[in-house]
Amino acid sequence: MGIFRGRKARTDGGAVVSDRNASRADLDALRAFAESRQGVEAYVEPKTSVTQTTLLLVAADGESIRRRVASAQAAYEFARKKLNIPVYDANLVGVPSRKRDYDLRKAKGTPPPSSSSSTTSAPAKQTPKELAAIMTLESVAGVDPLPTNPSFDELMRVYRKARKQAHPDRLGGERTKWDTVEDAARTLGLPD
Template sequence: MGIFRGRKARTDGGASVSDRNASRADLEALREFAKTRRGVEAWIEPRTSVTQTTLLLVAGDGESIRRRVASAQAGHDFARKKLQVPVYDSNLVPIPSRKREYDLRKARATGSSSSSSSTTTTAPVAKTQTPRELRAIMTLESIAGSDPLPSNPSFDDLMRVYRKARKQAHPDRLGGQRDKWDTVEDAARVLGLPD
């Protein structure tokens, strides 16, 4: 009668993992990225209550791609043997700062209405925010427990509140909840904030 149909995968702690499993398309995307970029390195990111095990590839300029893999060992073997790139465990070797810097540059460039340099820290996300963006900002503020941001907040202000909201809502944290985490991530997508 289908009593097991629709059951979600669970972590060792019992949290529900709603992400899909790895696919051939994921492996092809990783293969294409490694083939077309220079200085690629790989990081295995372990399964959490939010995601499956993932393989993160970071190019020399900081551009990155993250895709699901069947297991940590499968990801390690795929990166080392098929892609022939160095592979690290993200619990032991931190993800390089060049990834974060690239993501911030990209987010600032798309959030800024004019072409400004990457050292500008007060570029507004948009001249006027849509009601959807305003709701996203208010969501982040309420989950983070922070004071309201000024109208037309800077990118750095948004990132500060986003990081605090992520920390408060993370499901692996004591008291963290998956639905709050999903709400924070949805709000970040609306505002175009990098992870």
């Protein structure tokens, strides 16, 4: 009959675990990215309670692509042998700051580094939904309230701290806080 065919595997916290494995399309997307960009490096991101093993490629300008791979060993072999690019363990070296800078520039809508504006302010008039999202991030992060109309950098600082406090790996797979933080970030238009 197949009445359970549509059910998804879930973690102890209730999060849906993706059952899709790495595909040929994922590898093709990684290969196309590496061939069309300069200074590409690979970062292997290990499997967590929420995500499968992924391979993150970061170009010299910070543009990136992330796709699933079968295993960490497969990621290392693919990056070294097929793409001929340096590969690192993201747990040991972290994600390069140029990727975060690129994502922030893209989120802010600012041009590449030729112009140097250090901070931009949030819109002058915040909606009640945005104010509630800011209060959510503050409470999860455990920080003092932000000033009225906080800057983008202030919001990002609190958002990063809230993500750290609410991460499912830290809370034994429980995703409730994590989902709340991510919803608040989406409301405020913050990049991940």
